[in-house]
Amino acid sequence: QVQLxxxxxxxxxxxxxxxxxxxxxxxTFSDYYMNWIRQAPGKGLEWxxxxxxxxxxxxxxxxxxxxxxISRDNAQNSLYLQMTSLRVEDTAMYYCARDxxxxxxxxxxxxxxxxxxxxxxxx
Amino acid sequence: SSELxxxxxxxxxxxxxxxxxxxGDSLRLYYASWYQQRPxxxxxxxxxxxxxRPSGIPDRFSGSNSGNTASLTITGAQAExxxxxxxxxxxxxxxxxxxxxxxxxTVL
Numbered sequence: 001q002v003q004l005x006x007x008x009x010x011x012x013x014x015x016x017x018x019x020x021x022x023x024x025x026x027x028t029f030s031d032y033y034m035n036w037i038r039q040a041p042g043k044g045l046e047w048x049x050x051x052x053x054x055x056x057x058x059x060x061x062x063x064x065x066x067x068x069x070i071s072r073d074n075a076q077n078s079l080y081l082q083m084t085s086l087r088v089e090d091t092a093m094y095y096c097a098r099d100x101x102x103x104x105x106x107x108x109x110x111x112x113x114x115x116x117x118x119x120x121x122x123x
Numbered sequence: 124s125s126e127l128x129x130x131x132x133x134x135x136x137x138x139x140x141x142x143x144x145x146x147g148d149s150l151r152l153y154y155a156s157w158y159q160q161r162p163x164x165x166x167x168x169x170x171x172x173x174x175x176r177p178s179g180i181p182d183r184f185s186g187s188n189s190g191n192t193a194s195l196t197i198t199g200a201q202a203e204x205x206x207x208x209x210x211x212x213x214x215x216x217x218x219x220x221x222x223x224x225x226x227x228x229t230v231l
Contacts, residue, residue, distance in 0.1 A: 035220070044225040045158070045166065045209050059219055095165060102175055108211055108220050109156040109171035116165060 002026035002112055004096050009117030016086050016121070022079040022096030022114055030054075030074035033099035033106050036081045038092040039116075046092075049081065053105065064090075086121045093118050126214050127155075127223035134229040135200045143226045145193045145210030153213040155193035157186060160207045160225075169208075170195055197228075205230040 008020040022034070036048040049060045049070040058070055069082040079096050093116040100111035127147040135141035145155055156171035168177050170186040183198045193212070197204055210223040 037222075044207075045160075045211075045222040047211065047220040047222055050220065061219060097166075100168070100171070100177075103154065103172050107156070107171070108153070108213060109168060109175070110158070110166070110211075111168045111177055113165040113167075 004098065004112055004114035006094065006096055006114040006117040009094060009119045011120045011122065012086055013123055014086060014088055014121055017082070017084045018086065018119060020081040020083065020094055020096075020117055020119070022081075024077045024079065024098075027098070027112075029072075029077040032101060034072060034079045035097045035099060035110060036068075036070060036079075037095045037097055037110070038090075038119075039095070040089075040092040043092075048094075050099070050106065051079070057106075083119070086119075088121050091119060091121050126221050127210055127212060129208075129210060129223040129226045131224070132227045132229070134231055135197070136231050137202060138199055140196065140198045141200055141228065143195045143197075143208050143228065145195075145212075145223045146191055147212065147215075147221075147223075148191055149213050149215050149217070149221075150188065150191050150193050152217070154188065155186070155210045155212045157184075157193075157195040158209045158211070159204075160209065162206075166209065200228075200230050202230050204228065 035050040067085045071080045095116045097110035098112040100109045154172045158166035160166040214221040
């Protein structure tokens with residue numbers, strides 16, 4: 001079935017780095033824009049970054065630009081988020097999500113979500 | 124603060140109709156999408172664009188747009204609709220995506 005599975009979360013010290021992965025299955029991964037979204041404990045959703053199907057277009061939220069890097073490997077059906085210079089406020093559940101392309105390739109309508117991977121930044 | 128504004132909490136009596144709103148200047152140019160999130164679960168897309176309901180979403184969920192406001196209407200709210208609801212769209216620059224702060228819906 002169509003699914004996304006995140007991995008790579010864990011406990012890291014402030015200033016540290018972590019690489020998240022998102023494995024896609026059940027659909028043609030290379031056809032879709034992909035996104036990373038996070039949710040701090042008890043808080044709302046925050047969009048972080050997206051990447052076009054061919055990786056030719058990438059965008060970041062101001063809160064992570066310069067610290068996080070999104071990438072994808074279409075041959076491996078995988079999406080990645082390299083996180084550096086991590087801060088306590090980066091503690092959150094991190095989700096990858098597929099853009100449905102419902103009314104354009106970057107519609108903002110995320111129809112498939114993973115279950116999330118938890119990142120905790122603490123000394 | 125988010126460029127999309129939602130009421131923090133809304134309540135509705137069982138079987139009644141409730142409207143959840145999302146306001147922002149970017150909504151004059153871009154459609155919103157709506158997500159339902161139950162505790163401990165990933166968000167679920169329930170409506171997007173002008174009139175799109177994903178497969179499997181009950182038809183009691185509908186959306187509308189007017190000026191700088193997008194709305195999600197639940198007609199005949201059920202107990203299982205109690206959840207947090209988020210809108211998202213482009214930001215004012217159009218370059219980035221942004222979520223509203225979320226609305227906690229209580230079904231009485």
